[in-house]
Amino acid sequence: MSIHIGAEKGDIAETVLLTGDPLRARFIAQSMLENVTCYTQVRNMLGFTGYYKGNPVSVQGTGMGQSSLAIYAHELIHSYGVKKLIRVGTCGALMPNIKLGEIIIAQGASTDSNTNRLLFRGLDFAPLADFNMLMQAFQTAKQKGINVRVGNIFSTDFFYFKDDPERWKIWTAHKILCADMETSMLYTLAAGANIQALSILTVSDNIITGAFGTSEDREKPILDIVDIALACL
Template identity: 25%
Template sequence: MSNINIANKRVAKSDVLYHIALSEEMINSATIAILPGDPKRSEYLAKMLDTDATFLASNREYTSYLAKVANQNVIVISTGMGGPSVAICIEELAMIGVKKFIRVGTCGAIQENIEIGDLILSTASVRLDGTSYHYAPIEYPAVASFSLNTSLYRSAQTLNKKIHCGITGSSDTFFPGQDRKDNYSGYIRRHFINSLNEWRKLNVLNFEMESSALFTVCATFGLEASCLCTVLAKRTTSEYIDKSKYDEGMYNIMMIIKHSIENNFFS
């Protein structure tokens, strides 16, 4: 449900928005957006949903395709990396009628029981970013949509896909904010040294770079958001990024989303 306390700005149906290069006419009444990071993944993921998915636009980091699932139009649009570009994408998509946002991508697991290729559905995010502060104070929680997450989880269970649900650490940086020792300088600010162990003890499951902005922006606007990632790094044993199960993980993610849409998000 939209936030009744804000104007919920919409634009003319033919207006092509500056960053995403899309208009309401172009997306043909789509209200669901799937948000990968890499522009090169947009077509790849859209055609997992619909082999006839069509190209919409490509501008900056935003490359978009339109797919059809169970007679519903679905946008797959890349956001680039990090919170600022995600927030811009959400703002402009909301202006042309999108209501549900599902980030899909990769992450590093920080709990021993989570393996390469496993899926993680974020219930909330630790706000280690800067973008979310421009929308709400730190006391405001970055939480996923309960109804959207519930539907995705039910689909995962139905499809017998292994999935972990819990809190995600969402950092503005890939190296220092995630306490990675494999950075260029070898230096990590004192504030972040051993932060991975602290977050592990606080039962945070993984690190990525977008969910805190996604959840905060969508919550303030009264929009629905989820984040579903596959694990490429098992940080309890190594900082190595293992892409061997990437394709399998992303396929599983897209099948979960497709199943949820086909079941009308179990509404």
């Protein structure tokens, strides 16, 4: 049993879908899995285990931001022996031609967070997705006729950052597709623990153009990315 999850050994599957919003974790579990049980409600950060085509799968809320995700990912890996972590979440597009609802698979994740430099003693670490999972997800999307983009993304510690209007120019100039708040930490922790990790994101807003969708607009793309993620079992 861990501090923040509090589940018993065996309650959590070796493959876990991660989502920032605990209510989205419940939505995913109820929509996509069978024989679902809730294994944690600690701090209302819900976690569920069910079955997809006979395979056990868990869905865990992590909260927003890299520090919050790090707590749950660490406990899932080191307390419960999880082998695959797949983030299914939202992002803000950083290219004006990327539309709302598009799906982005993060090949790598740059960051403005100091956490990696603390871990690597002032040096820069380039966190990457697991290649086999990335290829599985990409091929599954193509087979299902779902258009996806694959590339580098940017994980930021700031959701609201209005003091520097030039902030995004350096990232767009280097072909960064979108911004989220968790993927860089997920890939770093997975690399250190020698497990597989992937981040599949749907575009909920475009930071450059100012376009954004409602919470209802996000539900269909979320189920699409979960469908892709479950193929990585």
